Amino acid sequence: MFIEIDRDSDVPLFEQIYQHIKRQILNGEISSDEKLPSKRQLQNDLSVSMTTVESAYDLLLGEALIYSRPKSGFYTVHIEQLQHVKPPALHHKVNRPAEKSYTLPLGTIDTSIVQSDVLKQIAREIFSNDELLNMGDESGEKELKEQIRHYLHINRGVNCSLDQIFIGPSTEFLLEQVLFLLKYPAVTIEDPGYPVVKNILRRLESPVDYAPILKDGIDVAAVHTFNNQAVHLTPSHQFPSGVVLSLKKRIRLLNHASAAESYIIEDDYDSEFRYTARPLPSLQGLDKNDRTVYMSSFSKSLYPSLRLACMVLPQSLAEQYFETGLACNVPRQMQHIIAEFMKRGYLDRHVNRVRKIYREKMIRITEWIKDNYEEAEIYGEHTGMHFMLRIPGKDLRQSAERYGLVHGNSYSDLNSMTDTVLIGIGEKDAEEIVGILKKFFESLKEG
Amino acid sequence: MFIEIDRDSDVPLFEQIYQHIKRQILNGEISSDEKLPSKRQLQNDLSVSMTTVESAYDLLLGEALIYSRPKSGFYTVHIEQLQHVKPPALHHKVNRPAEKSYTLPLGTIDTSIVQSDVLKQIAREIFSNDELLNMGDESGEKELKEQIRHYLHINRGVNCSLDQIFIGPSTEFLLEQVLFLLKYPAVTIEDPGYPVVKNILRRLESPVDYAPILKDGIDVAAVHTFNNQAVHLTPSHQFPSGVVLSLKKRIRLLNHASAAESYIIEDDYDSEFRYTARPLPSLQGLDKNDRTVYMSSFSKSLYPSLRLACMVLPQSLAEQYFETGLACNVPRQMQHIIAEFMKRGYLDRHVNRVRKIYREKMIRITEWIKDNYEEAEIYGEHTGMHFMLRIPGKDLRQSAERYGLVHGNSYSDLNSMTDTVLIGIGEKDAEEIVGILKKFFESLKEG
Numbered sequence: 001m002f003i004e005i006d007r008d009s010d011v012p013l014f015e016q017i018y019q020h021i022k023r024q025i026l027n028g029e030i031s032s033d034e035k036l037p038s039k040r041q042l043q044n045d046l047s048v049s050m051t052t053v054e055s056a057y058d059l060l061l062g063e064a065l066i067y068s069r070p071k072s073g074f075y076t077v078h079i080e081q082l083q084h085v086k087p088p089a090l091h092h093k094v095n096r097p098a099e100k101s102y103t104l105p106l107g108t109i110d111t112s113i114v115q116s117d118v119l120k121q122i123a124r125e126i127f128s129n130d131e132l133l134n135m136g137d138e139s140g141e142k143e144l145k146e147q148i149r150h151y152l153h154i155n156r157g158v159n160c161s162l163d164q165i166f167i168g169p170s171t172e173f174l175l176e177q178v179l180f181l182l183k184y185p186a187v188t189i190e191d192p193g194y195p196v197v198k199n200i201l202r203r204l205e206s207p208v209d210y211a212p213i214l215k216d217g218i219d220v221a222a223v224h225t226f227n228n229q230a231v232h233l234t235p236s237h238q239f240p241s242g243v244v245l246s247l248k249k250r251i252r253l254l255n256h257a258s259a260a261e262s263y264i265i266e267d268d269y270d271s272e273f274r275y276t277a278r279p280l281p282s283l284q285g286l287d288k289n290d291r292t293v294y295m296s297s298f299s300k301s302l303y304p305s306l307r308l309a310c311m312v313l314p315q316s317l318a319e320q321y322f323e324t325g326l327a328c329n330v331p332r333q334m335q336h337i338i339a340e341f342m343k344r345g346y347l348d349r350h351v352n353r354v355r356k357i358y359r360e361k362m363i364r365i366t367e368w369i370k371d372n373y374e375e376a377e378i379y380g381e382h383t384g385m386h387f388m389l390r391i392p393g394k395d396l397r398q399s400a401e402r403y404g405l406v407h408g409n410s411y412s413d414l415n416s417m418t419d420t421v422l423i424g425i426g427e428k429d430a431e432e433i434v435g436i437l438k439k440f441f442e443s444l445k446e447g
Numbered sequence: 448m449f450i451e452i453d454r455d456s457d458v459p460l461f462e463q464i465y466q467h468i469k470r471q472i473l474n475g476e477i478s479s480d481e482k483l484p485s486k487r488q489l490q491n492d493l494s495v496s497m498t499t500v501e502s503a504y505d506l507l508l509g510e511a512l513i514y515s516r517p518k519s520g521f522y523t524v525h526i527e528q529l530q531h532v533k534p535p536a537l538h539h540k541v542n543r544p545a546e547k548s549y550t551l552p553l554g555t556i557d558t559s560i561v562q563s564d565v566l567k568q569i570a571r572e573i574f575s576n577d578e579l580l581n582m583g584d585e586s587g588e589k590e591l592k593e594q595i596r597h598y599l600h601i602n603r604g605v606n607c608s609l610d611q612i613f614i615g616p617s618t619e620f621l622l623e624q625v626l627f628l629l630k631y632p633a634v635t636i637e638d639p640g641y642p643v644v645k646n647i648l649r650r651l652e653s654p655v656d657y658a659p660i661l662k663d664g665i666d667v668a669a670v671h672t673f674n675n676q677a678v679h680l681t682p683s684h685q686f687p688s689g690v691v692l693s694l695k696k697r698i699r700l701l702n703h704a705s706a707a708e709s710y711i712i713e714d715d716y717d718s719e720f721r722y723t724a725r726p727l728p729s730l731q732g733l734d735k736n737d738r739t740v741y742m743s744s745f746s747k748s749l750y751p752s753l754r755l756a757c758m759v760l761p762q763s764l765a766e767q768y769f770e771t772g773l774a775c776n777v778p779r780q781m782q783h784i785i786a787e788f789m790k791r792g793y794l795d796r797h798v799n800r801v802r803k804i805y806r807e808k809m810i811r812i813t814e815w816i817k818d819n820y821e822e823a824e825i826y827g828e829h830t831g832m833h834f835m836l837r838i839p840g841k842d843l844r845q846s847a848e849r850y851g852l853v854h855g856n857s858y859s860d861l862n863s864m865t866d867t868v869l870i871g872i873g874e875k876d877a878e879e880i881v882g883i884l885k886k887f888f889e890s891l892k893e894g
Contacts, residue, residue, distance in 0.1 A: 063693065079698060082701060083706070093608065096766075111577040114580055116574060116575060120571055127566050133563070133753075134555050134752060136752060163539075163541035164539060196772070199771070247512060247526070248511055259530070276509070304581050305580055307776055307779075324650065327619070331755070331778065332752035
């Protein structure tokens with residue numbers, strides 16, 4: 001066997017011998033069940049030490065590329081040739097759909113409102129605690145659940161025990177878990193509505209019906225007619241219309257769910273940022289019959305990249321969660337950072353402070369529109385970080401595209417929102433937003 | 448209308464009036480479409496200011512509990528009564544299955560091996576960067592993907608572009624995404640095997656076939672006979688047997704997948720901790736035909752509660768990931784902390800240091816067993832943080848229970864491991880483990 005070895009190389013000699021024989025076997029240059037030179041013979045041929053040869057043969061044995069026959073020597077195993085179906089390519093080019101970037105996006109915040117100095121300090125403390133490096137409670141940390149229970153009880157009227165609270169990285173993630181717990185039921189959802197919800201239902205092959213949004217919230221009669229095992233809705237601030245579900249409808253939904261033994265999945269989206277009157281109590285808080293799954297995210301109330309959300313499950317679904325071995329998938333340290341942030345009162349203060357900032361922005365912008373463009377109609381300005389702007393009868397698709405505004409039809413399968421754009425107020429300051437809208441309105445007059 | 452108001456209360460007068468009327472409406476004490484007293488009348492009745500009455504009526508109007516008829520006054524809306532199906536209970540008791548706690552658990556580490564001082568320092572820096580508070584790349588941060596690509600290329604022979612890398616909180620989470628991308632295919636899995644994989648397949652209603660584990664890895668003939676669209680395996684360190692898949696079988700699996708256009712899902716579990724010889728190259732690294740999904744977790748190589756994993760997808764599945772709007776669900780800050788940790792070389796150093804610690808532990812413990820208990824067989828001691836201990840012909844179920852050891856049958860649907868226990872070496876030090884095993888062996892002799 002001819003093996004060229006390089007005594008000046010950084011690669012050890014045993015490694016060179018091993019690599020050479022391996023390559024020959026894999027390339028079919030040595031056929032299967034062929035006898036290799038004995039260790040002594042190879043040692044003499046190459047003028048290397050016995051240890052070197054032994055190390056090389058041990059590696060080949062370890063990878064089952066050769067085998068030994070007692071009192072005979074070493075033989076190559078039979079190895080198939082690796083097939084190349086396609087022309088070889090080391091790095092694949094992956095085509096990614098272009099991401100739309102908006103001038104006034106809906107989910108983006110002005111990051112200077114977040115008290116990152118406090119977060120930084122708490123992170124330092126939490127990362128010093130080695131006890132948090134092993135796994136904790138798979139459903140979420142007790143310390144965080146305690147804070148969430150208190151917060152949701154005070155602010156949203158939610159009533160539950162700690163074991164009914166489950167942590168997750170996002171409401172989308174939690175929704176998938178709920179759909180599994182409900183055995184992928186048929187679901188009634190809102191139209192217009194949050195497209196990610198539709199996406200998840202499609203992905204998990206749950207059948208879907210659409211209920212339209214009326215001025216006091218989802219069309220309850222439609223929900224009852226569909227009579228699906230679950231209805232998913234955003235009662236605090238319907239996305240994207242901004243409509244708040246009336247108390248009357250809340251009660252009708254709850255009573256129907258009790259009678260039909262179906263479930264209400266309440267995504268309490270944007271409930272923190274209600275500017276006029278007080279928020280209506282959550283459906284979960286009104287529910288006396290365990291028909292509501294409540295969920296809420298910290299993406300809006302704290303910051304979008306946090307990836308932290310929670311849900312409250314009725315008793316039977318909570319027990320199923322534990323039995324079927326679901327898991328929260330949120331880093332334990334991150335849970336403790338937010339638990340501490342809440343425990344020290346920073347979340348309450350943050351939400352109060354930010355609510356004021358958004359309210360002032362919202363008033364400044366919508367008043368300016370009302371004063372200058374009478375034909376414009378504004379919806380959903382009493383809650384949240386965006387509002388709907390409608391110019392009745394006007395097709396806004398082209399202008400929205402041109403000014404990078406979010407067009408209403410992005411959120412309606414029924415394309416019912418041609419004359420509507422959505423204005424996010426989270427990222428830019430009020431004067432900047434007014435400036436952009438001014439140009440937008442002027443272009444409409446020209447067009 | 449009689450409303451008792453308490454002028455000494457902390458609750459403002461308008462709130463008291465609002466609450467009182469609301470309660471009466473919800474309890475059906477005022478029937479629907481009943482006329483309320485005029486604002487002026489109520490003002491006189493209660494001797495309060497007009498503003499107080501107006502605020503109360505505005506809240507009721509805002510919640511759509513009353514409506515106004517022009518030139519007539521305010522009327523109650525029709526509200527259903529909330530139904531109580533069950534006796535009311537504020538806090539539900541949720542029954543949780545008792546968690547088994549093991550003396551020598553498999554996934555737990557001695558946390559003192561982690562350089563938390565470094566992590567703490569990096570966390571401080573990352574939490575100071577406000578730019579990370581808004582959403583980043585939904586598939587994972589570029590900075591982390593760059594580090595992972597380099598690391599996997601050097602250490603595991605993985606070849607891929609950045610856009611083929613996807614981040615997630617766990618391999619379980621990523622497996623769910625892969626199963627969706629493959630449209631919930633029939634999957635061949637290993638038996639014995641990792642129970643969480645079985646769990647996920649059951650949850651997503653993917654059909655399953657079991658291939659047994661032979662001494663050089665999964666039974667490839669069985670995989671070919673089942674001819675499913677995907678096979679899931681742990682080739683670096685088969686869980687729980689510790690068997691390493693031979694190169695010969697790697698090539699056969701790859702060639703079969705190319706011919707059948709099926710997929711290999713490679714969970715590169717425990718590949719970092721191989722104590723003898725070098726690790727075999729990953730299947731992904733050998734694959735020339737885009738049939739391999741590679742995944743790996745940082746839970747073992749760094750620490751269990753981190754919740755960070757990655758996968759490498761073939762080009763077509765990568766494009767589908769982006770088209771269908773999947774998301775990584777890992778906090779952006781956490782991704783940057785680990786990216787920095789890797790960039791500064793701490794992960795390489797950590798893995799090398801810890802490999803040495805585990806190797807020494809492993810040798811000390813297994814040598815002790817070999818010296819003292821000849822009847823014991825040891826498997827899977829060359830890789831990872833646990834090994835298999837078999838006492839041929841002996842039913843170990845009771846002793847395992849008594850000494851809190853993990854019994855083999857926990858991982859086999861075929862109950863093929865009655866005479867086997869699994870010994871985790873991650874958490875306790877070598878002498879402590881030897882002490883526990885000594886008692887275990889002595890009890891076997893008595894029994």
